[in-house]
Amino acid sequence: MADAVINFFRELLNNDILTIFIISMLPIVELRGAIPVAIEMGLSWYEAFGYAFLGSIIVAPILLLILMPILNAMKKIKIFRGLANAVESLFKSKAESVRKKANKADSKNTEDIIKMVGVFLFVAIPLPLTGVWTGTAVAVFLGLGFWKSLLAVSLGNISSGLIMTGLSILFKDNLNLFLTIFMVAVLALLVINIIYLVVKGKIKKKKAAQNTLYNEDENSVSNSSETVKEEGKNNSFDCENDCGKIIHETNADNIDKKNNIDENEQKPCENRDIITKTDVSNIKNAENNND
Secondary structure, eight states: OHHHHHHHHHHHHOOHHHHHHHHHHSTTTHHHHHHHHHHHTTOOHHHHHHHHHHHHHTHHHHHHHHHHHHHHHHHTSHHHHHHHHHHHHHHHHHHHHHHHHHTTOSSHHHHHHHHHHHHHHHHHSOSTTOSHHHHHHHHHHHTOOHHHHHHHHHHHHHHHHHHHHHHHHHTGGGHHHHHHHHHHHHHHHHHHHHHHHHHHHHHHHHHHHHHHHHHHHHHHHHHHHHHHHHHHHHHHHHHHHHHHHHHHHHHHHHHHHHHHHHHHHHHHHHHHHHHHHHHHHHHHHHHHHHO
């Protein structure tokens, strides 16, 4: 299997150095797959390391600059939106494990160092689903900055390259078997990762639909409650107005009654004054008659 893949690229590109360069740029394969292929093709270990390193690291600065713009552009296209969200969620979850440790730092410099170490480890361990592509994406979502990210990824890539070079020299006699196992593992993990992203995207979409339905029900209940409250306020206001009118009318009646009582109380006094004046007039008339 390994020989078939190597021969395919050699015939396609017709140049061993270009073949190693292109293979090392491929995601998942990268430098860890390109170095044993280069040694199997007959290149020296330092040539294998050098060409594979250059081919794999050239991806890092490009990815640092274009990853977020590409994801944002994909989100605007309906057929690519799910894939973009799944990829973003995958790398955000990887970055979050580093971020939690970095947030405990007591200074910005220490925080950046912890993030750089985290990115370095993502690249330095030569396993599928780690490497330059993964480490660079993690650095982007950590907000580490261009040059710090590039430094951490480069150092991690050197470490990964040295490990793979040592393993390739150690298993040189069985390198074809080693490459076959590596390629099968890469393909298996690639398929598993694609299935994981698809399933996760569907689950996330289903949850989003459920949350939307729940929010609509909640808003409906909230609107009903507000309507009931508003009606209660209106009824209370009407009741207050009616009660106010009744009280006002009652007070007016009481005032009228009081005025009538006062008038009645004043009438006897007026009658007494009239009687007194009449008596005085009669007495004067009697006296005049006597005279």
